[in-house]
Amino acid sequence: MKKEHRLLLGAHLSIADGFDDSIQQAMSLGCTTLQIFTKSNRQWHAKALEATEVKAFLAAQKQSSIAPVVAHASYLINIGSADQALRSKSIDALLLELERCSALSIAYLVLHPGSHTKTDEMLCLAIVADSINQVLARYTGNTMLLLESMAGQGSTICYTLEQLASILKKLTNKKRVGICIDTCHVFAAGYDISNFEGYQAFWQAYDNILGIGTLKAIHLNDSKKPCGSRVDRHEHIGQGMLGKETFKLIMNDSRFFDVPKILETPLDDRGDFASNLKTLKGLLSKETKTALNCS
Ligand SMILES: [Zn+2]
Ligand SMILES: [Zn+2]
Incomplete structure (x- = not known):
């Protein structure tokens, strides 16, 4: 039997x-998926979820065609820190975020894997894997943790596919962790996906190193900075150094039909989510539209 697909496109909303x-908001933008923070992303503190807000969210989700819902973890969390106090605070914070996701019936929690500050990358990768094992040993819910590919700014790790793989390899339960690829980040990290050859080479490498099945979400962002700059600056779709070609390739790639694709583009006088969603939908080929049953 032929598998039914639908366009899985959304944005990070407030x-x-x-x-x-x-x-x-997602519904009025015409999204079919969505990303949120379940708490303030720049504070450790989280006000406990109230039963009424959980109920209202679950009801709204059920009545909508928005699925899956993705959450993004706080930027403060660094489970790769060699500083024991920060690390254990981060482990507790990540567990709390996973539990909030369970309560809100959120499928995936995207995490910036970590940064090494005073140590080195190898040690940081090992600490991250060990921290994830600790968190998942304490977590009984179904939300899958997704490690995000990073631009490699500062001492941030996971700007290569090998680094992501080295964490996955060390996990006790590999089925509970997946990957989120950010187009801006991989480009800034040095993978030139702005043309067909580079795009094909990147995904071939991804499949060889991580296995295509580990990919659970894609962040769609153009890049203000050049390939290899290792600077993480998101740009409107088609207005950055990636250009429309990358997004045309992704939007029409049948390997990613069932992977939620989420915008984290800026909100300024040059564009917003509505304009970027329109640009992306404009890149769909006739064949893709037929396969996804959308007009
Ligand atoms: Zn992120
Ligand atoms: Zn970014």
Whole structure:
């Protein structure tokens, strides 16, 4: 039997007006998936979830066609830190975020794997893997943790596919962790996916090193900075150094039909999520539209 696909396209939306409001925003933008923070991303503190807000969010999700919902973890978390105090604070914070995701029926939690500050990359990768094993030993929910590919800015790790693989290899339960690829980050990290050859080579390498099945989400962002700059600056789709070609290739790549694709583009006078969603939808070929049952 032929598998049914649908366009899985969304954006990172605000929960400032309530969790359920993020679903309404996604619906009015014409999204089919969505990413949120389940708490402030720049604070350790999280106000406990209230039963009423959870209920309203689950009801809104159920009534909508938004699925899956993806969450992004706080930027403060660094489970790769060699500083024991920061590391254990990060482990607790990550566990709490996973539990909030369980309560909100969120499928995936995207995490910036870590940064090494005073140590080295190899040690940091090993600490991250060990921290994840500790977190998952304490977590009984179903939300999958996704390690995000990074630009390699500062002492950030996981800017290569090999680094991501080295963490996955050390995990006790590999089925509970997947990967989120960010187009801006991989480009800034040095993978030139702005042309067909580079794009094909990148995904071939991905499949060889990580296995294509580990890919659970894609962040769609153009890049303000050149390939290899290792600087993480998101740009509107088609207005950056990647250009429309990369996004045309992704949007029409049948390997990614069932992978949620999420915008984290800027909000400024040159564009917003509505304009970037329109650009992306404009890149769909006739064949893709037929395969995804969309017009
Ligand atoms: Zn991120
Ligand atoms: Zn970024």
